Amino acid sequence: MFELYLDTADLAQVARFNACLPVHGITTNPSILAKSTQRLSQLLPALTEILGEHSQNFVQVISEDVNAMVDEAERLIELPYNLVVKIPATEIGLSAIKRLKARNLPVLATAIYSVQQGFLAALCGADYLAPYVNRIDTFGMDGVGVVADLQLLLDKHHLPSKLLPASFKNTQQVLDVLKLGVASITLPIEVADQLFGHPAVNPAVQQFGLDWQSVFGNKLAYEV
Ligand code: E4P
Numbered sequence: 111m112f113e114l115y116l117d118t119a120d121l122a123q124v125a126r127f128n129a130c131l132p133v134h135g136i137t138t139n140p141s142i143l144a145k146s147t148q149r150l151s152q153l154l155p156a157l158t159e160i161l162g163e164h165s166q167n168f169v170q171v172i173s174e175d176v177n178a179m180v181d182e183a184e185r186l187i188e189l190p191y192n193l194v195v196k197i198p199a200t201e202i203g204l205s206a207i208k209r210l211k212a213r214n215l216p217v218l219a220t221a222i223y224s225v226q227q228g229f230l231a232a233l234c235g236a237d238y239l240a241p242y243v244n245r246i247d248t249f250g251m252d253g254v255g256v257v258a259d260l261q262l263l264l265d266k267h268h269l270p271s272k273l274l275p276a277s278f279k280n281t282q283q284v285l286d287v288l289k290l291g292v293a294s295i296t297l298p299i300e301v302a303d304q305l306f307g308h309p310a311v312n313p314a315v316q317q318f319g320l321d322w323q324s325v326f327g328n329k330l331a332y333e334v
Pocket of ligand 1: 240
């Protein structure tokens with residue numbers, strides 16, 4: 111089943127979107143957590159309160175060498191929350207991913223800027239791959255194209271990694287990756303907000319109300 115994530119640690123926004131959408135969990139990175147200033151020990155219980163204990167959430171390791179990454183990832187996974195650890199898909203990160211997957215621990219390969227890099231992470235067994243769509247675009251390259259080629263390679267080689275495209279700045283990028291059949295996506299709040307927006311929607315709904323009231327006043331549908 112398709113997995114929808116929010117790329118934020120803003121709990122008020124998580125609660126808002128969870129009320130109207132099937133939010134699977136949140137993705138974070140060190141910048142998102144630093145901006146929110148919340149400690150994980152505060153964030154995770156509050157998040158579980160909002161999304162329930164079956165939600166799945168993503169936290170990135172801070173360590174920079176292989177042993178420390180593996181150790182940090184293990185400590186995160188031991189916490190009583192359903193966490194997937196994010197490991198940058200660098201040479202060092204791939205070593206950590208390989209070791210973690212040898213023990214079947216849940217891993218997302220992050221900071222993916224190229225097809226080749228994502229493919230290597232898939233070969234190392236990463237459960238999720240996070241290509242950075244908008245950041246790739248800002249290099250003058252094709253973020254959606256990278257996602258398309260990665261999906262093609264996953265399918266061609268029957269690799270079980272799921273694509274979890276990240277880094278969006280507009281809804282067209284979102285639509286373009288959804289059409290590729292990706293298994294999941296993570297949306298920043300500003301972009302999730304825009305998904306609701308079409309200038310014709312509210313006027314259409316208001317007109318229904320006006321038409322109804324002109325004939326039936328304040329009665330409800332089951333009352334007439
Ligand atoms: C998620 O895995 C990434 O850390 C995040 O989506 C990057 O998004 P940004 O390019 O908007 O910072």
